[in-house]
Amino acid sequence: MRHTVSLLVPMAVSAGMALLTGRAQAASVVTYAEHIAPIVHTKCSGCHHPGQAGPFSLLNYEDVSKRALTIEAVLQQDYMPPWPPADGDARFAHDRRLSAEQKFQFLAWIAAECPEGDLSKAPDPPEFPDGWMLGTPDLVASMQDAYQVPADGPDIYRNFVIPLDLAEDKWIKAIELRPRARSVVHHALYFVVNSDAARERDAADPEVGFRGMGVPIRERIGGYVPGTIPQRLPEDLAYPLPAHTDLVLQTHFHPLGKREEEQLTIGLYFADRPPEQELLSIQVPPNFGRGAGIDIPAGESRYVVTDEYTLPVDVTGYLISGHAHYICSEMRMVARLPDGTEKRLLGIDDWDLGWQGEYLFDEPVRLPAGTSLHTTLIYDNSEDNPENPFSPPRRVRWGEQSTDEMGSMTLLAVTDDAASNATIKRSYRVKSLETARNVVERGEGRERIREEIQKRFGTLDGALFSRLDSNGDGALERSEVPEKSRSKAFQWFDHDDDGRISRDEIEAILGRRPPAEPTGDPVAETGDDARLRSEVIRQLRESDGALFKQLDKNRDGHLIRSEIPERFRGKIFDRFDVDGDGHVSPQEWEAVQSAAKQERD
């Protein structure tokens, strides 16, 4: 049946071509030299030339005609050229798709058995500079050691630190990634992380790079997927790259049948001066979807998560992207303008985490104050989803492992002036906090800690407690907890920071009841939670904005435990360290503070 279809379609296409071109023998008119070569050179050769991501070259007649049937199949399935966005109300720069006419021509040419035409008149294949695509970068940096990518097995996600040793703040206009073994690198996302934190995390993993993120991300600055053409940000826009930060490359490898060694190199192009307006990252839901209710029952084939954020000021959008893992199937962001009109900014109908691009609007998108950015994420956690990493399906929740889920869409935009910038930042912090609060209210945070504990200690049942409690006084002192788990245990359990972990403190974290099955409703707040929260808020009211700076003694922009006065320590980490990474970032701090203010007002 498929063969029949594949024969008929090009026949119909040839007939269509005959009508389109007004010639009787359209099929014989479409030739490689005249029609196909220009399409191939502009739409295929960019990736399909030696040293690039394409597995083979598509540069000349022989390359293309030999693969005609495969090309026919991938064109008909819209697999190539790769372009995930569905048609919406915004157009994007660097759209890789063939136009309808180009696709017709290509299929007609294949149906006509690939006529060469006068190859002497075919355009020359494009020249690809073997150096950097945008000229010599301002800074070139590489991974310190090579990572061994095995020949087979499932896909690998790993983070690598690119040390930068920057003494002063920089502004990035463009980034080009040069993998050593390009075909195994499926994609990489770029994050800006404080050098100390990144290198410490790297050192803690005995192999090259590290798994999971677990370090505070200061900025996400785009990424690489096959087909990415390095581009300079438009106008005077640039990504901030503060002094004493490194790049962390979250890299996805496809094992491809033989071992490869990867040592990624990155070229950075800097702006001469800071941009007038800051490029703001408006993520809906915030924090990659933590707290947005991503808790997908096993077997559920259409689990919908929505979130929205209303812009308090006018903005101009420049880029848009989305992020999720394996079982997300669809995502879209729609702007609902105050006048009632809707703009579909980005929709992806068949989400594939392997092709997560960042899309540059062809024309910047103007969105007035009062516009609601509405995100819809749809997950398919059924057995029928071949990309489901679990068979049989399991309940999937928010998390940093690729088999957990995430989900958010990000609009990169600027405001008109500094005052609006401050307004939107304040408003977004509140939004971010509201979402973060769900983590506490739904018990999401507690569940993850419980799982971590199980991984680390096995089950923390009464027997273990009694065994550890060697002096039998009903509480664990530091000396009673094995050294390798000591600091984590006290960080998690010792709420009142008295240097002892009581049974009650453990129960408070673990919950008195077994984990409830997800119902979609927030878990009711326990008396303990309410008491803790009011206590934190009371302490917050006594503090002011300058406190953070005062506490941040090493000035890395984050609070670590030793920087926090003992009487605040336990509760601050409980309530402020929303992402549970052991640091309190300025965003987390301000988010909790502004919520406290709101609650007071």
Added chain:
Amino acid sequence: MTRLKRLALPGLLLMMLGVVTTGGEPSPRLTSLFADPAWTLVDIEGQSHRPWEDSTVKAAVLVFISTDCPIANYYHPTLRKLQEEFAGQGITWYFVHADPGLTEERARKHAADYSLKAPVLLDREHRLARAATATKTPQAAVIRPGGAVAYLGRIDDTYVGYGKKRARPTRLDLRDALAAVAAGQPVTTPRTESVGCFIPFSRQR
């Protein structure tokens, strides 16, 4: 420069018939080549192989591969494990490149890069591919002495489509077929659809 052509329509129809036959193993129709007791294959090192010479052989496996199809290359570690699993059970393996433009030298380099552990054949004129009715790489043909193609299809279902890949396969079709052949049983699913790159057939025979 080789001019490549789509398969002639009659050939395609025959192929379709082969593909839709699922009730038991099809009778050898285009397989006179494989039925010859003196069937001889010459590999890229110039070595001759006669699969049916050894009377303990229960099947010859032709795995159609290509040097640059990522899906075909992905399967080499899986194929190596299958070769190990069925060692000593009367299964003899051959890797077949059905690419008219491929040189021995490139095939040799590919075999070294991917550590291929069986003779590598160049089927530039597609005699083997046509006899087995193979259309894509990777695709495995399991041929019994006498010429019957006991199995033709994918190695497993890791790939669901172009760019659609499972974390791990749920059906190990080639393994199941080999287990049946090794046990002297009929293959329960003798034909499966392969996902991969099309073999570039030319019209010249």
